[in-house]
Amino acid sequence: MANHGEWQFGIYFNGLVGQKPSLPMSYDALERAAEAAMSEEVWSYVAGGAGNEHTQRANVTAFERWGLMPRMLAGAAQRKLGVEIFGQQLPTPLMMAPVGVIGICEPEGHGDLTTARAAAATGVPMIASTLMQDPLEDVAAALGDTPGWFQLYPPNDRELTESLVRRAEAAGYQAIVITLDTLALGWRPRDLRIASFPQLTGLCLANYTSDPVFRSRLDAPPEEDPQAATGLWARIFGNQSLSWDDLAWFRSLTTLPILLKGICSPDDARRAVDAGMDGIYCSNHGGRQANGGLPAIDCLADVVDAAGDAPVIFDSGVRGGPDIVKALAMGARAVAVGRPYAYGLAVGGQEGIEHVLRSLLAETDLTMAVDGYPTIASLTRDALRPVR
Ligand SMILES: Cc1cc2nc3c(=O)[nH]c(=O)nc-3n(C[C@H](O)[C@H](O)[C@H](O)COP(=O)(O)O)c2cc1C
Numbered sequence: 001m002a003n004h005g006e007w008q009f010g011i012y013f014n015g016l017v018g019q020k021p022s023l024p025m026s027y028d029a030l031e032r033a034a035e036a037a038m039s040e041e042v043w044s045y046v047a048g049g050a051g052n053e054h055t056q057r058a059n060v061t062a063f064e065r066w067g068l069m070p071r072m073l074a075g076a077a078q079r080k081l082g083v084e085i086f087g088q089q090l091p092t093p094l095m096m097a098p099v100g101v102i103g104i105c106e107p108e109g110h111g112d113l114t115t116a117r118a119a120a121a122t123g124v125p126m127i128a129s130t131l132m133q134d135p136l137e138d139v140a141a142a143l144g145d146t147p148g149w150f151q152l153y154p155p156n157d158r159e160l161t162e163s164l165v166r167r168a169e170a171a172g173y174q175a176i177v178i179t180l181d182t183l184a185l186g187w188r189p190r191d192l193r194i195a196s197f198p199q200l201t202g203l204c205l206a207n208y209t210s211d212p213v214f215r216s217r218l219d220a221p222p223e224e225d226p227q228a229a230t231g232l233w234a235r236i237f238g239n240q241s242l243s244w245d246d247l248a249w250f251r252s253l254t255t256l257p258i259l260l261k262g263i264c265s266p267d268d269a270r271r272a273v274d275a276g277m278d279g280i281y282c283s284n285h286g287g288r289q290a291n292g293g294l295p296a297i298d299c300l301a302d303v304v305d306a307a308g309d310a311p312v313i314f315d316s317g318v319r320g321g322p323d324i325v326k327a328l329a330m331g332a333r334a335v336a337v338g339r340p341y342a343y344g345l346a347v348g349g350q351e352g353i354e355h356v357l358r359s360l361l362a363e364t365d366l367t368m369a370v371d372g373y374p375t376i377a378s379l380t381r382d383a384l385r386p387v388r
């Protein structure tokens with residue numbers, strides 16, 4: 001396979017016949033275009049974070065405190081970006097993080113299906129959120145040969161939790177990601193200012209309204225009384241009494257690999273592995289949940305060390321190829337992005353997502369080429385130096 005970076009020559013050659021890319025070529029331009037393309041409510045929800053968004057900004061700027069050491073004549077003419085996770089061979093170390101409102105990041109409201117098609121076209125796995133506009137089965141069917149993982153927000157109803165996990169397994173998802181950092185909703189001033197929370201208008205609840213257990217809890221079907229369905233969702237979503245003791249029960253539900261998302265503490269990573277979890281997902285939810293926290297990248301190395309042989313996925317603040325390379329060098333097995341592909345969808349539909357993913361992969365590949373790291377295995381912490 002050609003190196004991902006060669007994609008840039010396609011763009012330059014198009015320039016020879018007067019064609020310029022119609023989609024943004026930098027993250028800042030992508031963000032501006034997305035703001036223009038989205039409704040005020042969706043923009044606020046996607047772009048915003050917790051409190052004064054200090055942690056959200058710090059997630060991004062913390063990457064600038066690490067520099068990659070360039071190595072010359074390192075035999076990096078061909079790069080190998082493939083990785084293996086839970087016996088799955090992935091063509092690249094990039095993943096799409098679960099974004100619960102991806103369904104409404106395009107005007108037609110089927111953004112989950114569009115994202116799955118972009119995953120199918122690029123080989124970049126989609127981690128499908130519990131919050132979807134289309135049922136998880138339909139989204140799985142659109143993934144083609146690309147693996148999908150299912151992200152679970154465990155409701156405070158065990159029968160419903162079990163139903164969601166079994167449906168995900170039956171639909172062909174290849175891992176379950178249990179998100180632990182959103183058992184309560186963070187303080188989000190942007191959304192508070194405009195008094196907007198999309199799920200409360202009934203958006204992105206298809207996995208609930210299509211679920212037999214959820215439906216059995218309602219007096220009338222959601223099609224007849226959508227408000228009652230939304231009210232039930234609001235009552236069952238939060239699950240603040242979840243504890244480490246519940247992990248054995250989750251483990252008993254499925255033979256699929258389970259990862260815990262929202263882990264930043266090495267002690268929690270150790271505890272997760274001891275409880276039989278298969279992987280760790282180091283993330284602070286893109287700074288959307290708790291403000292005043294550590295940048296997620298500053299937590300990654302300790303989490304990797306504590307996780308032992310268990311693979312660690314990383315997200316929060318990844319905006320370009322060098323960020324991906326740095327997170328891999330810290331020891332992440334794969335690196336995910338959230339807002340970047342949501343903006344790609346808003347700006348250019350499926351093509352927009354593919355454009356964002358291909359740009360990230362090209363820049364990752366070229367960073368490895370220019371800095372002399374031919375394989376992901378060659379990217380160790382020795383490649384990183386603190387910027388003074
Ligand atoms: C609009 C939006 C919705 C999200 N919804 C979910 C979700 O449903 N489940 C989840 O585990 N994480 C969710 N996240 C968090 C992402 O999975 C990821 O941790 C975060 O976006 C990474 O940070 P980044 O946006 O800086 O790349 C959401 C993030 C955004 C921006």
Ligand SMILES: O=C(O)C(=O)c1ccccc1
Nearest residue numbers: 100131182185199285288
């Ligand atoms: O907005 C989020 O980040 C998120 O993950 C979420 C999803 C559903 C309810 C509350 C928060």
